[in-house]
Amino acid sequence: MRTLVVGDIHGGLRGLIQVLEKVVPSADDRFIFIGDYVDGWSENAETVSFLLNFSNSHNCVFIRGNHDELVCDFLKNKDEKPMWLAHGGQATKDSYANYSQDEVDRHIVFFESLQNYYIDEKNRLFLHAGFTNMHGPQHEYYPNLVYWDRTLWEMVCSLDTDITPEDPLYPLRLKLFSQIYIGHTPVTRIGETVPVKKANVWNVDTGAAFKGPLSILDADSKELWQSDPVWTLYPEEQGRN
Template sequence: MRTFVVGDIHGGLKALIQVLNKLELKDDDALIFVGDYVDGWSESAQVIQFLIELSDKFSCVFIKGNHDVWCEEWLRSGDVDPTWYMHGGKETMESYEGFSAEAKKLHLIFFENMPLYHLDNENRLFVHAGFTSMHGVEKEVFKACFYFDRTLWEMALTMKEDIAKDSLIYPNRLKHYNEVYIGHTPTINYNCFEPMLAVNVWNVDTGAAFTGRLTAMNINTKEIFQSDLLPSLYPNEKGRNKV
């Protein structure tokens, strides 16, 4: 069985289809998505519908991202978070034009069922952004850290590769898991259009919301599969503002 981790999609259905076609999925393959399915390009509602249907055919895990939290609340209550509206929410609401109330209800259930993190049987952690507890994700007090925290990634980036895991200065957060897979912070912020590895943390958000690509990676072989640059797939759109 192959397992692929997929980075932040942000309404880029065309990029998602491109990547999945490159994977040439087999029946026993598994997909783990690290969140932020909506907000950015014009097909957010269509991405959610596609993923719901995809999960009927393949083993899928859908981690919840911060943009998914905002969209979920809007679908539930109709309330529009001002920050969300400015950072892709407007385009997501527009993408739902033509969707029935029943379809929106099914999408809400889909969002509600998303876990905040996933831990596989080889002690690999998948989370949208990060976590802050030195005792690991199960002891995290502030649940919003799972989809907002950037300190895990920032900390990993500053570490020297030769620091031993039993060193007194090795961060306890990183000792709990063999590997950690995250999204949330685009690698294009560091002029990199491919997944980045820092210590044992893999960042697979390669900037699909902006000028980058959507990425899937085989978590065993580390082979990567990428879409075209998103602006080339949506030439008449601007993507979203950073948050």
């Protein structure tokens, strides 16, 4: 069984379909989607519909991202936060304009069923953003921190590359898990377009919302598949970025 980690999609359904064709999914695969399915390119509602259909025939774990929570608030309560609208929310709002209430209700159930984090049988942690509690994400005082935090990624990026887990200064929270997989902060911010490993943390957000590709990483073999840069798949929307 392959454990395949899917980076942030942000409405880039064309990129998702393209990279999945390269993966060639099998019935034995487990897909772990790291969150932020929406708020970006134009196919936001369509992305959620695709994922719902995909999960009918594939083993999927869906992690909650910060944008997913914001969209759920919009769909349930018509909450249109100005900051959300300015950061991809308008594209999501537009994509739902022609969806029936039954379809919207089905998507609300999807968003409400997302997991804040997932720990597999190899003690690997999968979550959207990060955690700060020394006992792990399950002990966070504010549960939504796990899909908003950036300090975990900032910390591992600043670590001495020679430090080992045996060092007394090695961060205790990193020792809780064999590996940690996150998204949320695009690695394009540090000049990369492939998943980046810092300490035992893998960041699989390769900037699909902006100028990067969408990535799927095999958590065991570290084999990597990528779409074309997602912006090139939406030539009619290139002015967005």
